[in-house]
Each structure stands twice: as C-alpha cells, then as structure tokens.
Amino acid sequence: MDRPVLLPDKFDVAEFLRDYWQKKPLLIRNPWAAWTNPIEPDELAGLATDDDVETRLIELSRVSLTAEHGPFPAARFGKLKKQPWTLLVQAVDNHVPEVAALIDPFRFVPNWRIDDVMVSYATDGGGVGAHFDQYDVFLIQGLGRRRWQIGGMCDAATPMVPDSDLRLLAAFEPVEEWILEPGDILYVPPRIAHNGVAVGDDCMTYSVGFRAPSRGELVSGWAEDLASSANDDDRFRDTALDPEANPGEISAGAIDALHAMVVEAVQDREAFARWFGRYNSTRKYPEIDWSPEKPITAAKLRKRLAKGAGLYRNPASRFSYVRQDAGSVLLFADGEAFACAGEVVAVAEQLCASDRPALSDEPSPAVTELIAALINQGSVAFDED
Ligand code: SIN
Ligand code: CO
Numbered sequence: 001m002d003r004p005v006l007l008p009d010k011f012d013v014a015e016f017l018r019d020y021w022q023k024k025p026l027l028i029r030n031p032w033a034a035w036t037n038p039i040e041p042d043e044l045a046g047l048a049t050d051d052d053v054e055t056r057l058i059e060l061s062r063v064s065l066t067a068e069h070g071p072f073p074a075a076r077f078g079k080l081k082k083q084p085w086t087l088l089v090q091a092v093d094n095h096v097p098e099v100a101a102l103i104d105p106f107r108f109v110p111n112w113r114i115d116d117v118m119v120s121y122a123t124d125g126g127g128v129g130a131h132f133d134q135y136d137v138f139l140i141q142g143l144g145r146r147r148w149q150i151g152g153m154c155d156a157a158t159p160m161v162p163d164s165d166l167r168l169l170a171a172f173e174p175v176e177e178w179i180l181e182p183g184d185i186l187y188v189p190p191r192i193a194h195n196g197v198a199v200g201d202d203c204m205t206y207s208v209g210f211r212a213p214s215r216g217e218l219v220s221g222w223a224e225d226l227a228s229s230a231n232d233d234d235r236f237r238d239t240a241l242d243p244e245a246n247p248g249e250i251s252a253g254a255i256d257a258l259h260a261m262v263v264e265a266v267q268d269r270e271a272f273a274r275w276f277g278r279y280n281s282t283r284k285y286p287e288i289d290w291s292p293e294k295p296i297t298a299a300k301l302r303k304r305l306a307k308g309a310g311l312y313r314n315p316a317s318r319f320s321y322v323r324q325d326a327g328s329v330l331l332f333a334d335g336e337a338f339a340c341a342g343e344v345v346a347v348a349e350q351l352c353a354s355d356r357p358a359l360s361d362e363p364s365p366a367v368t369e370l371i372a373a374l375i376n377q378g379s380v381a382f383d384e385d
Contacts, residue, residue, distance in 0.1 A: 035183030084125035130172035151193030291378035
C-alpha cells in the first residue's frame with residue numbers, strides 16, 4: 001500500500017500549527033506527493049450494508065433535508081430518486097487500511113486527539129447542509145468536486161433549525177467559498193460554520209476528525225471512576241459539633257469539610273492520568289474484534305516472532321501512553337492500562353508511533369507478556385493473519 005505523503009513545501013506543519021490550528025480555516029491545494037482516492041464509491045456502499053458500521057443517508061427534498069440511519073441494502077442506492085443525496089459512513093479508517101493511512105500525515109497531532117475518518121459520497125447538489133462541529137476537521141476532497149463555503153464562529157446560542165437531527169444552522173452567511181478538486185484539503189477549526197455541496201456526481205469527501213473532551217464529560221467520567229473505587233466507610237464525620245442556633249443551617253465549616261472531601265479525591269493527578277488514558281483509549285466501535293478464539297501463549301508468540309512474523313495494529317484500536325517516574329510509561333490500549341518499565345518502554349513507544357511496530361525476534365519475557373496481552377485483547381495481530 002502506498003502511504004499518502006504531504007509535501008512539506010505545500011504544507012508547512014510548523015506554520016500550520018502556529019497560525020491556523022484551532023484558530024482559522026485554511027485551504028490547501030493538493031499538497032500530496034501523489035493523490036489517489038483511497039476507497040471506491042462501490043466499496044463505500046458495501047460498507048453501508050454492514051450492521052456494524054454507522055451510516056446515514058441524507059436526501060434533499062424540495063424544502064428540507066431528511067436523514068435516515070443505516071445499514072442500507074445494496075439495492076437501496078439504485079432506487080433513490082433524482083433529488084441530490086449523500087451517504088455518510090463513520091469511522092471508515094476502522095475498516096479500510098488505505099483510509100486509516102490518511103490519518104498518518106496528520107499525526108503531528110497526538111493520537112489521543114484523533115477521532116476517526118468519516119467518508120461521504122454525494123450526487124450532484126448533495127450535502128449535509130450548513131452546520132458547525134465542535135471539533136477540528138481536515139476535509140479532504142477524494143473524488144469529484146465540492147463547493148465549500150465557510151461562515152463565522154458559532155456557539156451554543158447560535159440559532160438552529162428546530163426538530164432536525166442534522167443540527168442545521170437556521171441562517172448561514174458565507175464569508176468565503178472555494179471549489180475543491182481531488183487532493184485539495186480544507187481545514188476547518190471547531191465551531192466555524194461550513195457548508196459543502198457536491199458539484200457534479202461522484203463527490204467523495206474524507207473528514208479526518210479530531211476530538212476534544214468537554215469539561216462536563218471529564219468531570220462526569222472521572223467522578224464515576226472515583227466513585228466506583230470509593231470505600232463506603234470513607235465518609236463525613238463531625239469533628240467538633242457546636243450546637244446550631246437554627247437547626248436548618250448547614251454551617252460554613254460543614255460545607256468546607258464536605259467540599260474538601262471532593263477536592264482531595266479529584267486532586268490525585270496520577271489517578272486522573274490513569275483513568276484518562278483508559279477512558280480516552282476506549283474504542284468507539286468495539287465490534288471489530290480481532291481477539292483470537294484461543295488466547296496465544298508466550299511460548300507460541302516467541303516461536304512466531306522467531307520465525308520473523310510481523311505485527312500489525314488493529315486500525316480500530318486506540319494507543320497512547322503517559323510518562324511516569326524513573327523512565328517508566330503507562331501504556332493505554334483500547335481501555336486497558338499496562339505499566340511498562342525497562343526494555344518494555346521502547347516497545348510501548350513503538351506501538352504508539354507505528355501501526356507496524358518492529359520488534360526484536362527474540363523479545364524479553366516482559367515484552368512477550370505485553371504483546372501476548374495485546375494480541376489476546378485484539379489490539380494487535382500478526383501481519384499474515
Ligand atoms: C460531508 O462530507 O459532506 C460533510 C463533512 C462535514 O461538513 O463535516
Ligand atoms: Co462539518
């Protein structure tokens with residue numbers, strides 16, 4: 001498989017991160033060494049028939065856009081009317097390695113911030129309507145042409161079309177527009193209004209999307225984790241109870257002590273890092289299960305590695321790590337944490353940096369144990385399998 005490469009003279013990463021990332025939109029005209037559309041329309045339609053793949057079909061009628069959730073039988077697309085339509089398929093990178101490879105040029109953004117690649121296919125005039133997203137996105141034109149318009153910055157108060165699960169803007173005023181050709185990229189930061197409409201049939205767009213947790217999601221997620229491990233005996237106790245003038249008052253001292261119980265618990269930074277790594281690396285679509293029917297043993301693994309077998313990371317798996325004291329790291333893979341020290345650290349780093357980690361053909365027992373655990377939970381597999 002030829003990996004897509006961005007030409008540094010057409011896409012300067014340092015300049016992009018300084019001037020545009022999370023700040024303002026940028027149109028990048030075909031910055032690839034050689035652009036090839038990574039998935040054919042028929043193959044995308046095939047994925048849309050799969051129960052395990054999240055898809056939507058959006059049709060434009062005379063007055064409005066309507067959305068329908070998949071899976072869709074293959075015959076469905078042939079029966080669509082003349083009105084423009086769009087098929088959206090989520091997380092295609094989880095299924096198609098050529099689409100997963102589209103993320104690689106953007107890995108100057110860390111793994112934990114990367115979400116997935118959504119692919120759209122539209123007929124002439126098709127689109128999902130003017131909207132805004134909470135996340136950064138690189139919109140890569142894969143096939144055909146699309147007119148992109150961008151508008152201003154939106155927020156929670158921006159008026160939306162009522163009763164539509166498409167989250168459409170009630171009013172959209174474009175400030176700039178371009179027609180994107182195959183290989184062109186439009187970067188759109190969070191909350192910037194945008195509207196893409198296919199110009200001609202066979203329009204395919206790849207959305208390399210990112211994630212940024214909201215404060216609400218962090219607070220509720222971590223609180224749930226803390227609560228699940230809390231000891232029931234660890235509770236409020238009166239230190240010195242003074243008689244209250246009014247029995248209805250919760251004293252300032254009681255509030256201080258109660259608040260301190262919560263603050264103390266959430267201040268544990270190490271526990272937070274452990275929880276966050278597991279939480280963030282949990283797979284969005286766990287259906288693509290690579291775990292072997294019979295768990296691999298350390299002896300069998302060693303044998304296969306000695307014979308030169310290579311490893312391949314499940315494209316649906318999520319890998320990241322945090323550094324800890326004394327050079328050790330905590331590796332996170334698909335919601336599990338692995339403490340790695342000594343020679344295992346370099347292996348953990350490799351696993352996070354590359355989807356085909358190069359391993360020694362005579363790994364140490366600790367490395368073997370880690371790799372066996374990752375194979376058994378379906379996060380990596382042998383290349384030839
Ligand atoms: C599309 O591909 O049609 C929509 C992508 C987006 O606006 O985020
Ligand atoms: Co969007």
